[in-house]
Amino acid sequence: MIDLPSRKKVIREFQKKGGKIAAVLPIRYPRELFRAFGFLPVEVWGPPHADVTLGGSHLQSYTCDIVRNAVSFLLSGGLDRTDLILVPHTCDSLQGMGSVLLDFVHPKQKVLTLYHPRGVRKADFDFLTEELKRLCGELSDWTGGEPPPGAFWEAIYREETADRALARLYRDRELLGLSDREFYRIVRSREFLPAEDFIENEKKLARREKRSTSGVPILLSGIVPEPMDLFDEIETMGARVVADDLACGTRRLYKSGHSEDPFVRMAERLFSAPPDPTRGSPISERADHLKNLIRKSGAKGVLIYDVKFCEPELFDVPLLRKKLEAEGTPVNYVEFEMGKILSQQTLTRIEAFIEMIG
Amino acid sequence: MKALAALGIDVGSSTCKIVGVDESGELIWHLLEQADPRAEDQVQRFLKAAEQKFGPLKAVPFVATGYGRKLVKDAAKNITEISCHAKGVYHELQKPGTLVDIGGQDSKVIVIGAGGRVVDFAMNDKCAAGTGRFLENTAGRLHVPLEALGKTALSADREETISSTCTVFAESEIISLVAHGVAVEPILKGLHRSLVSRIVAMIRSVGLVSPLMLSGGVARNEAMRKLLEEETGEKVHLPQYPQLMGAYGAALIGLKNG
Numbered sequence: 001m002i003d004l005p006s007r008k009k010v011i012r013e014f015q016k017k018g019g020k021i022a023a024v025l026p027i028r029y030p031r032e033l034f035r036a037f038g039f040l041p042v043e044v045w046g047p048p049h050a051d052v053t054l055g056g057s058h059l060q061s062y063t064c065d066i067v068r069n070a071v072s073f074l075l076s077g078g079l080d081r082t083d084l085i086l087v088p089h090t091c092d093s094l095q096g097m098g099s100v101l102l103d104f105v106h107p108k109q110k111v112l113t114l115y116h117p118r119g120v121r122k123a124d125f126d127f128l129t130e131e132l133k134r135l136c137g138e139l140s141d142w143t144g145g146e147p148p149p150g151a152f153w154e155a156i157y158r159e160e161t162a163d164r165a166l167a168r169l170y171r172d173r174e175l176l177g178l179s180d181r182e183f184y185r186i187v188r189s190r191e192f193l194p195a196e197d198f199i200e201n202e203k204k205l206a207r208r209e210k211r212s213t214s215g216v217p218i219l220l221s222g223i224v225p226e227p228m229d230l231f232d233e234i235e236t237m238g239a240r241v242v243a244d245d246l247a248c249g250t251r252r253l254y255k256s257g258h259s260e261d262p263f264v265r266m267a268e269r270l271f272s273a274p275p276d277p278t279r280g281s282p283i284s285e286r287a288d289h290l291k292n293l294i295r296k297s298g299a300k301g302v303l304i305y306d307v308k309f310c311e312p313e314l315f316d317v318p319l320l321r322k323k324l325e326a327e328g329t330p331v332n333y334v335e336f337e338m339g340k341i342l343s344q345q346t347l348t349r350i351e352a353f354i355e356m357i358g
Numbered sequence: 359m360k361a362l363a364a365l366g367i368d369v370g371s372s373t374c375k376i377v378g379v380d381e382s383g384e385l386i387w388h389l390l391e392q393a394d395p396r397a398e399d400q401v402q403r404f405l406k407a408a409e410q411k412f413g414p415l416k417a418v419p420f421v422a423t424g425y426g427r428k429l430v431k432d433a434a435k436n437i438t439e440i441s442c443h444a445k446g447v448y449h450e451l452q453k454p455g456t457l458v459d460i461g462g463q464d465s466k467v468i469v470i471g472a473g474g475r476v477v478d479f480a481m482n483d484k485c486a487a488g489t490g491r492f493l494e495n496t497a498g499r500l501h502v503p504l505e506a507l508g509k510t511a512l513s514a515d516r517e518e519t520i521s522s523t524c525t526v527f528a529e530s531e532i533i534s535l536v537a538h539g540v541a542v543e544p545i546l547k548g549l550h551r552s553l554v555s556r557i558v559a560m561i562r563s564v565g566l567v568s569p570l571m572l573s574g575g576v577a578r579n580e581a582m583r584k585l586l587e588e589e590t591g592e593k594v595h596l597p598q599y600p601q602l603m604g605a606y607g608a609a610l611i612g613l614k615n616g
Contacts, residue, residue, distance in 0.1 A: 345481075351438045356475075356478075
């Protein structure tokens with residue numbers, strides 16, 4: 001088993017070497033661009049430890065916990081060691097958060113935004129490429145310079161290598177001999193580890209003979225599996241996660257780009273990810289993608305585990321459910337509030353679903 | 359006295375139930391009490407009572423269900439109330455269909471397939487509206503004993519619309535109606551209608567498969583049965599002991615698994 005450092009430790013080590021830290025909100029952004037400018041992107045997926053009334057005073061009551069917790073975390077000093085905050089326009093709540101930070105909260109860190117297109121047409125691709133150029137320009141203005149020669153391409157190649165390592169982890173998950181919790185701890189270390197460390201860790205993981213595994217195989221969909229105790233509970237209930245459609249998981253399996261223009265190449269990579277409601281992917285594409293994952297993994301059911309008020313996810317759920325159930329795959333939708341513990345009600349729904357498909 | 363073959367215990371939010379079955383799966387013994395906050399003590403009391411009645415329980419399979427199922431350390435297995443209600447009702451009524459289980463803290467709609475297998479389910483556990491607590495709360499406010507609630511509601515020749523979807527606001531609405539001199543009966547009928555409409559929305563979300571069946575403590579309320587029939591156009595089938603179906607299903611699972 002790999003000994004993974006905490007986010008705090010990674011931040012301290014990176015800063016010791018003279019690096020800067022970018023706090024990044026979910027889901028998509030060009031890691032390589034930040035690394036080229038000397039920043040380590042460290043992602044913030046709604047840490048549950050801050051007083052949520054702090055964020056609540058700036059946000060509507062129907063804002064999701066990822067955003068509420070992130071604003072609360074910021075206001076309670078949780079992001080004090082970071083130098084800038086990037087808020088991608090993943091959904092309306094995150095766009096709102098970007099505005100709230102810029103117009104009202106005025107944190108000490110520089111706040112940058114990244115507007116994502118909603119679609120995969122040529123016009124969307126061109127828009128994203130221009131957005132990446134704008135973001136680069138803002139980083140350049142704020143840091144007072146360009147990345148050193150070669151740093152850009154070095155960062156691009158390194159992140160592409162790390163993403164290939166992530167894809168190998170998924171490909172070999174049955175050979176790694178890891179529990180679901182251990183596996184997803186490693187997958188999610190991509191949220192804060194420098195790419196070079198992630199690549200080294202992936203190399204260290206030994207592949208073994210495929211063993212027969214017990215437990216009802218399920219596919220886990222949603223944004224983020226928090227708290228990570230979820231995996232222990234699923235295991236105790238007699239099931240195992242054999243595939244995922246998580247925004248912090250396989251929805252970020254980016255392929256390597258081809259272009260020799262760095263901005264086009266970064267856009268190619270972001271566009272190469274599997275279908276995702278936050279990108280405006282057609283429901284039929286998502287359904288086909290999930291059917292493929294179900295077929296390959298042998299999952300007997302799909303558990304959609306979504307943070308409360310996640311609008312992009314909610315739009316897709318009814319149709320997605322209908323399409324998957326029509327193919328004979330049972331689907332259960334469970335909504336959760338992001339906290340330190342899982343509620344008994346949430347667990348009962350999941351357990352009943354596992355009993356149902358088991 | 360028939361020999362005890364398996365025990366099932368349902369540690370619910372309002373009541374705690376234990377059921378004993380014989381080799382054929384017939385319900386031969388039960389106890390039902392208001393839920394004790396110290397669930398473990400209550401379970402021990404129940405087990406002692408079973409021991410007094412049937413002798414040593416060592417070889418008797420024992421399955422726990424309900425909200426507090428994980429607190430029952432002596433149980434051979436913990437199974438959710440969804441699976442247990444389905445199993446219990448199927449065994450008694452001997453047919454697949456759609457089961458509505460209205461408990462003290464939540465309500466569920468379970469589509470039951472052949473053999474008592476759960477095919478699909480919907481669950482309301484986020485809001486008191488749509489649960490037995492909703493009725494309990496308002497019955498208390500109107501000073502109507504819980505057991506007379508259904509009969510009183512059905513005695514009304516008209517009904518008041520309760521539009522609030524929240525228990526707390528519904529209570530305010532009722533206070534306002536009482537202040538305007540409206541009689542208790544039409545208020546109660548409107549209240550039942552409001553609860554039934556929420557349940558019907560849940561039934562629609564999973565799709566109604568006939569026949570419609572009802573379990574849980576609220577099944578004893580005749581207004582709920584009547585209005586559910588009115589709203590769905592389906593006859594509602596009741597097991598003999600609707601409140602015991604979770605514990606009964608647990609015992610049957612214990613019996614099957616030995």
